[in-house]
Amino acid sequence: MLKVKPLDDFDYDLIKEAEKVIEKNYRYGRHHIGAAVRTVSGNIFSAVHVEANVGRITVCGEAMAIGKAISEGYHKFDTIVAVAHPHPHEKIEKCWVVAPCGMCRELISDYGKDMDVIIPYKGELIKCNIIELIPEKYTK
Numbered sequence: 329m330l331k332v333k334p335l336d337d338f339d340y341d342l343i344k345e346a347e348k349v350i351e352k353n354y355r356y357g358r359h360h361i362g363a364a365v366r367t368v369s370g371n372i373f374s375a376v377h378v379e380a381n382v383g384r385i386t387v388c389g390e391a392m393a394i395g396k397a398i399s400e401g402y403h404k405f406d407t408i409v410a411v412a413h414p415h416p417h418e419k420i421e422k423c424w425v426v427a428p429c430g431m432c433r434e435l436i437s438d439y440g441k442d443m444d445v446i447i448p449y450k451g452e453l454i455k456c457n458i459i460e461l462i463p464e465k466y467t468k
């Protein structure tokens with residue numbers, strides 16, 4: 329059973345930033361995920377995922393957002409979220425929040441064991457600590 333936390337206004341702002349970055353940069357077959365990470369100091373960094381023709385070398389939005397924050401000198405993270413942008417053929421109006429993939433769960437937990445992740449859970453948006461999503465995590 330996941331230990332869930334309710335979202336606050338800052339979390340909805342974070343989701344908005346993830347939506348904004350992918351709405352601005354959506355390209356079919358290239359970028360359809362937006363992610364945003366909030367640092368403990370309250371700064372927000374957002375980025376799109378970078379899809380490759382060879383699928384497995386695609387870089388996820390969460391990794392891009394964390395990398396962007398770190399590159400700007402921010403190393404401590406509070407909360408992260410990713411959203412998917414609909415493709416034109418899907419006839420869906422709005423972006424939706426997606427849970428991080430397994431590789432991102434590893435990465436997020438490497439860069440912040442206290443980081444919260446916003447995910448859809450049982451039909452609603454919640455946040456939970458990343459370790460809830462990757463129990464018995466690999467350690468060196």
Ligand SMILES: [Zn+2]
Nearest residue numbers: 388429431432
């Ligand atoms: Zn991922």
